[in-house]
Each structure stands twice: as C-alpha cells, then as structure tokens.
Amino acid sequence: xxxxxESGGGMVQPGRSLRLSCAASGFTFSSYGMHWxxxxxxxxxxxxxxxxxxxxxxxxxxxxxxxxxxSRDNSNNTLYLQMSSLRVExxxxxxxxxxxxxxxxxxxxxxxxxxxx
Amino acid sequence: xxxLTQSPSVSVSPGQTARITCSGxxxxxxxxxxxQQKSGQAPVLVIYEDIQRPSGIPERFSGSSxxxxxxxxxxxxxxxxxxxxxxxxxxxxxNHRGVFGGGTKLTVL
Numbered sequence: 001x002x003x004x005x006e007s008g009g010g011m012v013q014p015g016r017s018l019r020l021s022c023a024a025s026g027f028t029f030s031s032y033g034m035h036w037x038x039x040x041x042x043x044x045x046x047x048x049x050x051x052x053x054x055x056x057x058x059x060x061x062x063x064x065x066x067x068x069x070x071s072r073d074n075s076n077n078t079l080y081l082q083m084s085s086l087r088v089e090x091x092x093x094x095x096x097x098x099x100x101x102x103x104x105x106x107x108x109x110x111x112x113x114x115x116x117x
Numbered sequence: 118x119x120x121l122t123q124s125p126s127v128s129v130s131p132g133q134t135a136r137i138t139c140s141g142x143x144x145x146x147x148x149x150x151x152x153q154q155k156s157g158q159a160p161v162l163v164i165y166e167d168i169q170r171p172s173g174i175p176e177r178f179s180g181s182s183x184x185x186x187x188x189x190x191x192x193x194x195x196x197x198x199x200x201x202x203x204x205x206x207x208x209x210x211x212n213h214r215g216v217f218g219g220g221t222k223l224t225v226l
Contacts, residue, residue: 035215045152045160045203047215059213062118095159102207103150105171107159 002026002106004096009111016086022079022096022108030054030074033099036081038092039110046092049081050099064090086115119143119208121218128224135191137221139204142185147206149187151180154220155200163202164189191223199225 008020022034036048049060049070058070069082079096093112097104121141129135139149148167152160162171164180167187177192191198204218 037215037217044201044220045154045205045217047205047217050213050215057213061214101166102148103162103165103205104152104160105162105165107161109159 002098004098004106004108006094006096006108006111009094009113011114011116012086013117014086014088014115017082017084018086018113020081020083020094020096020111020113022081024077024079024096024098027098027106029072029077034070034072034079035097035099035104036070036079037095037097037104037107038090039095040089040092043092048094051079083113086113088115091115119214119216121149121204121206121216123202123204123218123221125219126222126224128226129194131196131225132193135194135198135223135225137189137191137202137223139187139189139218140185141187141204141206141216141218143209144182144185144187144206146209149180149182150205151187151189152203152205153198153200154203160203194223194225196225199223 003025005023035050051070067085071080093110095110096108098106151164153163154160167182168180201220203220208214
C-alpha cells in the first residue's frame with residue numbers, strides 16, 4: 001500500500017532554512033506528480049507546491065514563491081521541500097501528497113515546522 | 118488569486134442529511150474534490166472529480182456540481198462523520214496550482 005513519511009520538521013528561528021523530506025513507498029514514485037500541503041495550527045489546508053513526475057515542472061503558491069524549492073530524487077523515492085527565509089507565518093504541519101490526475105489520493109501524516117525566535 | 122468559498126460550519130442531527138457547499142468561479146471548468154479531516158489526522162479523500170467516490174468511502178457520501186458551486190452531501194450523517202471538510206480544485210489557467218476552500222466544520226449531534 002502507498003506510504004508517505006515526512007521528516008525534517010522542527011523548531012527554527014525566523015530567517016533560517018529547513019529542508020523537509022518525504023519518503024515514498026508502495027507505488028512507482030517516478031510515475032506520479034507530488035505535492036506539499038501545509039496547515040497552520042487551528043487553520044485550514046493550504047496548497048504549497050507541486051512537482052511533475054520527472055521533476056521538470058514545478059509550481060508554487062504565491063505565499064512561498066521565491067523562498068521554497070520543491071525537488072525529488074526518483075532513484076531514492078524521495079520528495080523534498082527546501083524552505084529558506086522562514087517566517088513565523090510558515091509555522092504549520094507540512095504534508096506530502098501523491099497526485100492522481102488532478103487530486104491527491106494519498107497523504108503522509110505530516111511534519112511540524114515551528115518558526116519562532 | 119483564485120479562491121474557493123465554503124461556509125464555516127454545518128450542524129445536523131444523526132440521520133439527517135448534511136450539505137456542504139463550495140463556490141468558485143472556475144468550477145464550471147474544473148473538478149472539485151473533497152477531503153475529510155478528523156481532529157489530529159491527515160486528510161482523507163471522500164469525493165473526487167465532482168461525483169466519484171473512492172473505494173472504502175461509505176455510500177452516504179455523494180458529490181454534485183452545478184455552475185460555480187460544488188456540493189458534498191452526506192445522507193444520513195453519522196456521529197463518526199463529524200470532521201472538517203475541505204473542497205479542493207485547481208486554478209483556472211491550467212492544472213498547475215492548487216487551491217483549498219477554507220473548510221467547513223460538520224457537527225453531528
């Protein structure tokens with residue numbers, strides 16, 4: 001079965017950087033687009049970024065554009081989100097999600113990023 | 118930027134029908150998908166492509182779409198259906214950037 005396991009979250013000071021990872025298993029990772037979605041404490045879901053199956057195409061939400069880079073390593077079945085110039089408002093649980101056509105059919109359990117001085 | 122609008126809350130008694138709506142200008146051309154999120158858990162897909170129900174999702178969950186509004190209907194809502202529900206779609210330019218509605222808290226009591 002599909003399994004997505006996020007890691008790399010933690011507490012970081014404003015302005016610093018962090019890299020999140022998502023280890024995928026149970027499906028042919030290199031055949032699917034992958035997304036990052038986040039959820040601030042007590043708030044709704046926010047789409048963050050998407051990367052195509054081959055890594056060639058990447059799109060970002062306006063709130064993170066220029067500060068985040070989505071990437072993938074198809075040889076190691078891993079998705080990444082490099083976040084820089086972190087802000088307090090980036091505090092959230094970050095989920096990776098597997099794309100099926102134009103929706104997500106599988107989600108990880110999330111990793112918490114806390115940006116605080 | 119593109120937005121999807123949901124009412125913040127819906128409340129029904131067990132056995133009643135709950136309807137959760139999602140409005141967006143691009144919905145006539147783009148599919149709506151629905152996710153259920155229970156407290157402390159990751160979201161779960163309950164309806165995709167406006168009307169399709171994934172395997173394992175109870176038949177009481179159904180979806181519809183007309184014009185700029187998509188609707189998630191829970192017929193005979195159960196206490197275990199109490200959760201936050203989010204609609205999701207993509208922006209009007211291409212299927213590149215995603216957008217979620219603000220979420221609807223469903224209370225069943």
